[in-house]
Amino acid sequence: MLTKQNRLTKRGSFTFVYSKGQRSHAQLFNLVFVQGKNLRIGFSVPNKIGKATTRNLLKRRLRAICRKLVPDIKPAQMVFTAKAGAEELSFREVEKTVKYLLQKAKLLN
Numbered sequence: 001m002l003t004k005q006n007r008l009t010k011r012g013s014f015t016f017v018y019s020k021g022q023r024s025h026a027q028l029f030n031l032v033f034v035q036g037k038n039l040r041i042g043f044s045v046p047n048k049i050g051k052a053t054t055r056n057l058l059k060r061r062l063r064a065i066c067r068k069l070v071p072d073i074k075p076a077q078m079v080f081t082a083k084a085g086a087e088e089l090s091f092r093e094v095e096k097t098v099k100y101l102l103q104k105a106k107l108l109n
Helices: 011-020 052-072 091-104
Strands: 021-023 029-035 042-043 075-081
Touching: 011 029, 011 042, 011 091, 021 091, 029 091, 052 075, 052 091
Parallel strands: 042 075
Antiparallel strands: 021 029, 029 075
């Protein structure tokens, strides 16, 4: 679980990131981010992915990956969005994709 200070939870925060943020794309994930002074991360997994258990599994994987990377990520507000097909990826494949998106957006130290 991400610490409370690193979570993006409020609807208004998500709206702000979506409206003002820069975008980075991969095949099965999108990253929208706004650079700032605090690191806050949110996750969006739409209903197209599958049932609740499948969506929650994908969100747990994303949280675990981001928790390990928190010391290396530059301060920003960001939202990871999954696309259909992401539920079939293994943990390692999701991890590689998240690192790729962060490097592409120049958010890794």
